[in-house]
Amino acid sequence: MFKSELVAAAGERLKAARTVSIVSHARPDGDAVGSALGLGLALEAAGKTVTVALADGVPVAFRHLAGAARVVSQGDPHADCRILVDCGDIDRGGKAWLPEWPVDINIDHHKTNTRFAAVNIVVPEAVATAAMLAELLPLWGFEITPQAAEALLTGMLTDTIGFRTSNVTPHTLRLAASLVERGANLSELYFKALVERSFESLRYWGRGLSRVQMEGGLVWTSLTLEDRKVSGYSGNDDADLVGYLPTVRGAAVGVIFVEQPDGTVKVSWRARPGWDVSTLAVRFGGGGHAPAAGATIEGALQEVQEAVLAATRELLIHAQHSIEEGEH
Numbered sequence: 001m002f003k004s005e006l007v008a009a010a011g012e013r014l015k016a017a018r019t020v021s022i023v024s025h026a027r028p029d030g031d032a033v034g035s036a037l038g039l040g041l042a043l044e045a046a047g048k049t050v051t052v053a054l055a056d057g058v059p060v061a062f063r064h065l066a067g068a069a070r071v072v073s074q075g076d077p078h079a080d081c082r083i084l085v086d087c088g089d090i091d092r093g094g095k096a097w098l099p100e101w102p103v104d105i106n107i108d109h110h111k112t113n114t115r116f117a118a119v120n121i122v123v124p125e126a127v128a129t130a131a132m133l134a135e136l137l138p139l140w141g142f143e144i145t146p147q148a149a150e151a152l153l154t155g156m157l158t159d160t161i162g163f164r165t166s167n168v169t170p171h172t173l174r175l176a177a178s179l180v181e182r183g184a185n186l187s188e189l190y191f192k193a194l195v196e197r198s199f200e201s202l203r204y205w206g207r208g209l210s211r212v213q214m215e216g217g218l219v220w221t222s223l224t225l226e227d228r229k230v231s232g233y234s235g236n237d238d239a240d241l242v243g244y245l246p247t248v249r250g251a252a253v254g255v256i257f258v259e260q261p262d263g264t265v266k267v268s269w270r271a272r273p274g275w276d277v278s279t280l281a282v283r284f285g286g287g288g289h290a291p292a293a294g295a296t297i298e299g300a301l302q303e304v305q306e307a308v309l310a311a312t313r314e315l316l317i318h319a320q321h322s323i324e325e326g327e328h
């Protein structure tokens with residue numbers, strides 16, 4: 001799975017470093033938080049001075065993880081070793097990492113990764129960056145402590161939606177089991193990361209769900225600034241509603257449009273197995289994976305929605321043709 005010369009090159013840089021700066025992406029998900037904290041805690045246990053930076057801080061769902069309270073908002077470009085985790089390109093760090101700052105190690109699983117670091121360990125088949133680290137840390141000779149195991153298992157849980165994505169293999173489950181063996185509590189971490197939610201987010205979902213639309217295999221809805229005000233939801237995201245859109249019987253792709261205060265719209269796509277929405281996201285300036293991708297697009301909600309829905313309909317029609325052609 002890993003190229004041994006890259007693992008060795010990254011390992012040398014890590015072992016030689018006294019100070020390490022770890023950064024992950026803005027609007028962090030569980031893999032961003034879990035892989036950054038898991039790596040940080042393991043390196044700290046090996047005596048290194050570590051800072052973990054996330055431009056938007058740690059979401060409530062992950063604040064129980066060790067080290068969450070020490071996360072800062074900007075990385076240290078002067079650290080001996082500078083690492084970006086779970087970032088497909090250097091801009092993903094947002095305000096936590098300026099694009100002109102050099103990166104020593106890039107650890108990621110996005111197919112769209114732009115290989116921006118001195119050492120790039122990019123494995124698109126990996127279910128999560130945290131899963132890569134669960135393998136890499138022992139290869140480098142660093143111990144995965146119980147607290148690091150909790151962070152890494154959280155990253156695996158969230159990127160696989162509780163081991164429900166089609167890329168989950170026996171190997172994924174063995175890696176997760178190894179983290180449980182090291183002391184991570186699966187049921188507690190599962191509940192915290194994927195099940196528990198705020199009352200406000202439920203009301204916010206209600207607003208989005210009341211406007212949900214379906215056309216062929218396409219299911220979509222939007223969430224507005226007004227929806228957030230009325231429901232009392234304080235984030236600028238979709239509160240994970242998008243994941244429920246392709247659960248509709250007959251759906252292939254779900255899309256959600258989240259109006260932002262700065263005149264942009266955050267678009268998220270989620271696809272059932274067999275569809276690739278990452279190319280669509282790239283076309284709109286974003287990125288991601290075949291089944292889950294996103295982009296932030298400038299423009300009013302209505303206009304972004306029309307452009308994105310047109311492109312997504314086209315993908316569904318063309319891909320459908322190629323699937324049918326491939327069948328005979």
Ligand code: AMP
Nearest residue numbers: 268269286287288289292293294295296
């Ligand atoms: P989201 O829709 O934000 O939940 O993201 C789904 C997937 O797409 C995640 O793997 C993100 O890292 C990736 N992604 C989302 N937005 C962007 C973006 N603007 N650029 C690159 N990748 C993105």
Ligand code: MN
Nearest residue numbers: 029031032086
């Ligand atoms: Mn992520």
Ligand code: MN
Nearest residue numbers: 031086128129
């Ligand atoms: Mn990830």
